[in-house]
Each structure stands twice: as C-alpha cells, then as structure tokens.
Amino acid sequence: MRLTFREVxxxxxxxxxxxxxxxxxxxxxxxxxxxxxLLVLNVDRALRGVEEHVxxxxxxxxxxxxxxxxxAMGDISNFPEVANVQEVSPEQALARARAELPxxxxxxxxxxxPPSIEVRLKEGHRDPKTVKExxxxxxxxxxVDDVRYGEDWVKKLYDIRNIAGxxxxxxxxxxxxxxxxxxxxxxxxxxxARAREISIMRLVGATDGFVRRxxxxxxxxxxxxxxxxxxxxxxxxxxxxxxxxxQTTFFDPAIATIGVLGGGIIGLLGSALSVGRHLRxx
Amino acid sequence: xxxxxxxxxxYPRTGLALQDVTFRVNKGEFAFLTGPxxxxxxxxxxxxxxxxxxxxxxxxxxxxxxxGLPRGEIPRLRxxxxxxxxxxxxxxxxxxxxxxxxxxxxxxxxxxxISARVSRLLTQVGLASKGTSYPKELSGGEQQxxxxxxxxxxxxxxxxxxxxxxxxxxxxxxxxFQLLRDINAAGTAVLMxxxxxxxxxxxxxxxxxxxxxxxxxxxADGNGAGTAATSTPV
Numbered sequence: 001m002r003l004t005f006r007e008v009x010x011x012x013x014x015x016x017x018x019x020x021x022x023x024x025x026x027x028x029x030x031x032x033x034x035x036x037x038l039l040v041l042n043v044d045r046a047l048r049g050v051e052e053h054v055x056x057x058x059x060x061x062x063x064x065x066x067x068x069x070x071x072a073m074g075d076i077s078n079f080p081e082v083a084n085v086q087e088v089s090p091e092q093a094l095a096r097a098r099a100e101l102p103x104x105x106x107x108x109x110x111x112x113x114p115p116s117i118e119v120r121l122k123e124g125h126r127d128p129k130t131v132k133e134x135x136x137x138x139x140x141x142x143x144v145d146d147v148r149y150g151e152d153w154v155k156k157l158y159d160i161r162n163i164a165g166x167x168x169x170x171x172x173x174x175x176x177x178x179x180x181x182x183x184x185x186x187x188x189x190x191x192x193a194r195a196r197e198i199s200i201m202r203l204v205g206a207t208d209g210f211v212r213r214x215x216x217x218x219x220x221x222x223x224x225x226x227x228x229x230x231x232x233x234x235x236x237x238x239x240x241x242x243x244x245x246x247q248t249t250f251f252d253p254a255i256a257t258i259g260v261l262g263g264g265i266i267g268l269l270g271s272a273l274s275v276g277r278h279l280r281x282x
Numbered sequence: 283x284x285x286x287x288x289x290x291x292x293y294p295r296t297g298l299a300l301q302d303v304t305f306r307v308n309k310g311e312f313a314f315l316t317g318p319x320x321x322x323x324x325x326x327x328x329x330x331x332x333x334x335x336x337x338x339x340x341x342x343x344x345x346x347x348x349x350g351l352p353r354g355e356i357p358r359l360r361x362x363x364x365x366x367x368x369x370x371x372x373x374x375x376x377x378x379x380x381x382x383x384x385x386x387x388x389x390x391x392x393x394x395x396i397s398a399r400v401s402r403l404l405t406q407v408g409l410a411s412k413g414t415s416y417p418k419e420l421s422g423g424e425q426q427x428x429x430x431x432x433x434x435x436x437x438x439x440x441x442x443x444x445x446x447x448x449x450x451x452x453x454x455x456x457x458x459f460q461l462l463r464d465i466n467a468a469g470t471a472v473l474m475x476x477x478x479x480x481x482x483x484x485x486x487x488x489x490x491x492x493x494x495x496x497x498x499x500x501x502a503d504g505n506g507a508g509t510a511a512t513s514t515p516v
Contacts, residue, residue, distance in 0.1 A: 003387055010375065013375075014375055196371075197373060199371075200371050200372075200373060200384075201384075201388060202357070202360075203331070203360065203365055203371065204360070204361075204365075204384065204385035204388055204432065204436075205357045205358070205360040205361035205385070205388055205389055205436065206357060206388035207354065207357045207388075208353065208354075208357075210357075210388055
C-alpha cells in the first residue's frame with residue numbers, strides 16, 4: 001500500500017497540470033450533474049408541496065345529525081389512506097370565503113352554505129386512483145350530498161409528477177453517462193502519459209494488479225477531490241439562486257456525502273476501465 | 283533455458299516474421315543473435331520475454347510453454363529473466379538506485395533487503411558512486427549499466443539483451459560487453475541481439491543468425507541451421 005501511495009504521489013508530482021486538469025474535469029462534470037440534481041430535488045419538493053393540498057370535500061345534507069357526522073368522521077379517519085378529517089360548519093365556510101373572495105365581503109348569512117367534511121390524504125395516497133376510491137367510499141354515507149376533489153386537477157398534477165420523475169431519471173442517467181465518459185477519457189490521458197512506465201513495470205515482472213493499483217487509487221482520490229469541488233460549486237450556485245431568485249433547498253448531508261463518494265467511485269471505475277483496456281493491449 | 287521448436291510468427295498486417303525457427307539456448311550459455319534489420323531478431327526476443335506468443339510451433343522459456351500461459355503467470359516467468367534494451371528504458375524521474383530498486387519492489391521483495399541488494403548491484407556494474415544520479419545525468423554507457431543492474435537485481439537465470447550496445451561509443455560498448463561476459467561467467471545465460479559484428483568476431487561465443495525470418499546459421503551446429511535444438515543441454 002505504501003508503494004501504491006508513493007506511485008500516486010509521483011504521478012501527481014510528475015504531471016501536475018494533467019492531474020489538475022483531471023480533477024477540474026471531474027469537478028465540472030459532477031457540478032453539471034449536481035445542478036441537475038438540485039433542480040430535480042427542488043421541483044420534486046415543490047410538487048410535493050402542491051400535492052399536500054389534495055383534499056376531498058364531502059358536502060353534507062341539511063339537518064344531518066351531529067352524532068352521525070362524528071361517527072362518519074371517526075370511520076373516515078380510520079381509512080388507511082387518510083391523514084386527517086376536519087368538519088367545516090357553514091359559518092366557518094363563510095369566514096373562509098370572505099377572507100379569500102372579495103364578493104363575499106357583504107354576505108353575513110351562512111345558512112345557504114352546506115356543512116362539509118374535509119379529508120386530507122397521507123403522502124403516497126394522493127394519486128388519482130386512490131383519491132377516487134376514497135371519494136367513492138365517502139359517497140356511500142346517506143347524508144353526503146356531494147363529494148368533490150378536483151378530479152382534473154389531481155390528474156394533471158399526477159401527470160406532471162410522472163413526467164418530471166421520468167425526465168429526471170432519463171436526464172440523470174444521461175448526465176451520469178456523460179460524466180463517466182468524460183472522466184474515463186481524462187483518466188485515459190493519464191494512463192497514456194504513463195504508458196512507457198507501465199511497459200517498464202511489466203518488463204521487470206510487475207503483475208497486472210500491481211500496475212493497476214496506483215491508477216485505481218489515483219482515480220478514486222481525484223474523484224473524491226473533484227466531488228468535493230463540485231459540491232462546493234453546487235453549494236455556491238444554490239446560495240446565489242436562493243439569495244437572488246427563488247428560495248431553494250440544498251442536498252442534505254447524507255446526499256452530499258453520497259455525491260462525493262459517487263465521484264470517487266466514478267473515478268475508480270473510469271480508471272479501472274482505462275487501465276484494463278490498456279493492459280489488455282500491451 | 284530457451285527452446286524454439288518450429289516456431290512461426292505471422293502478423294496480420296506485415297505477414298510472416300519468423301518461419302520454422304528451431305534452436306535452443308542452454309543453461310549458462312552465451313549466444314549472439316545476429317542478422318540484418320527486419321530479419322526477425324526482435325521478434326525472437328519478444329517471444330522469449332512473452333510479449334508475443336508464436337502463431338505456430340512452441341516456445342519454452344525456463345521450462346514454461348509460453349503459448350497458453352495464464353496471464354498471471356507471465357510476470358512470474360519474467361522475474362526469472364532480465365531484459366536490457368538499446369534505449370535503456372529507465373524511468374527518467376527516478377534515480378539510478380530507484381530504477382534498480384523498482385524491479386525488486388514490483389516483486390514484493392522485503393523492504394529491508396532492497397537497499398543492500400541495490401547497492402551490491404550498482405557496485406557490480408561499476409556505478410557505486412552514481413546511485414543518486416538521474417538517468418539524464420548519466421552517460422549512455424552508465425545508463426545501460428543501470429539497466430543491466432536492474433535486469434540482474436532479481437538474480438535471473440537468463441539475460442535477454444536487445445542491441446544493448448547500439449547507442450554506445452566503442453569504449454562504453456567494450457565496458458558493457460565485458461559486464462555481460464562477467465554476468466555470463468557467473469552462470470547466467472545471455473541471449474544478445476546485435477548488429478555489431480566486431481563484437482561477435484572478437485569473442486568465441488555461439489552465433490545464431492537469422493535472415494528474412496529464417497534461421498540461416500548456428501555456430502553450435504557445424505552443419506547449418508536448425509539442429510542446434512537437438513544439442514545436449516549443459
């Protein structure tokens with residue numbers, strides 16, 4: 001291991017420009033990937049925020065007994081998909097309407113508004129199919145006049161989430177593939193720059209493993225340093241956007257650590273592929 | 283030590299490089315490999331150091347059949363031989379000592395024995411005082427001596443030299459050749475490819491001559507080429 005570290009240090013000392021170029025290339029490839037990740041994270045968070053507003057409103061018939069409403073609310077809150085249930089009296093409904101709509105400012109009689117039950121669903125149960133199923137179950141209560149949940153709106157929101165998710169995965173894979181190719185090519189330059197040394201190593205009886213080890217460590221370390229630089233750049237970009245444009249969320253420490261380690265692994269894989277290909281040829 | 287049996291080497295682009303080459307170099311023997319440029323000398327050496335395998339026929343080095351030798355076994359076979367080239371092939375950013383030590387390090391030799399062995403070898407090749415010099419600070423002859431020290435550091439049973447004096451002046455050539463003779467006298471077999479006919483004439487070592495990919499003369503066989511392979515090993 002001591003020898004492996006020494007060979008890595010020698011490689012960096014011998015060609016500092018190429019080593020720096022490798023780290024910067026890795027950093028910018030991962031930076032592009034990081035920015036994309038940040039975009040996906042924030043779009044997802046925004047969509048989740050909108051999704052939280054998915055609710056089912058059951059309008060109750062006039063004269064429904066409070067005991068019946070309480071029993072139904074107890075039932076509904078026990079549905080596995082349901083997060084919470086809230087009763088809205090005509091007075092509360094009018095107060096809300098007056099707060100939100102100017103044309104209700106002069107209305108003081110709430111008797112024309114029906115009482116209702118508002119049902120919010122748990123995360124993961126807000127897709128159109130589940131919302132419709134819960135709605136149908138609520139409709140079976142005899143004192144429920146009408147149930148609304150904004151069918152079109154829920155469907156559109158769900159479609160947007162699906163499209164954003166699929167696009168995120170496809171573009172993410174594309175970005176990752178481009179990063180691996182760029183990083184692999186950069187490391188290949190390092191391998192070619194040391195082709196003579198590799199041939200001498202093999203001549204004096206070095207095993208493939210011995211030749212490969214310094215390159216793997218070199219690729220991993222460059223990947224880690226590049227990953228840290230990319231994290232710093234992404235953090236800076238996020239700070240600028242958050243300060244000047246819109247409030248954004250940054251990666252949590254676990255994701256950031258995975259990102260940096262991912263850089264190391266891409267560096268390691270790039271090295272393994274480049275050295276492996278070179279060794280097969282010589 | 284080295285045994286070629288009806289060896290054919292053909293390259294897809296350049297065609298036949300060797301045709302039906304048969305010879306044998308025995309333990310402790312010194313043999314020159316001569317012939318004009320493109321005759322097949324380097325191909326023979328590449329087959330010996332297992333950089334190539336024959337298209338047909340058999341090459342055996344130190345008892346191992348090189349065709350089909352598992353990739354992991356090749357380095358172990360190479361450690362039994364030392365290789366010296368015309369262009370020295372030293373690592374420019376390492377001192378003479380480090381270049382020699384490198385050949386030991388790759389074999390996993392114990393760290394505490396490396397320094398003593400490197401010193402002994404550099405003394406043997408007459409470079410005891412140049413251990414900390416970098417290749418560019420050494421003359422051609424000195425660089426070749428470092429390369430020879432590196433080739434010998436693992437105590438090989440065979441030294442393969444490809445035009446080791448090709449880049450040297452007369453004085454350095456004599457010095458390097460004398461060194462190779464001493465190495466051979468100590469029991470290491472030497473196969474040396476050379477263009478230098480003066481060197482060949484001045485010594486009474488065996489001469490194997492190739493031309494156009496064929497073995498055309500072998501001084502170990504008074505009757506001509508090919509039969510040297512049947513000579514009795516020493």
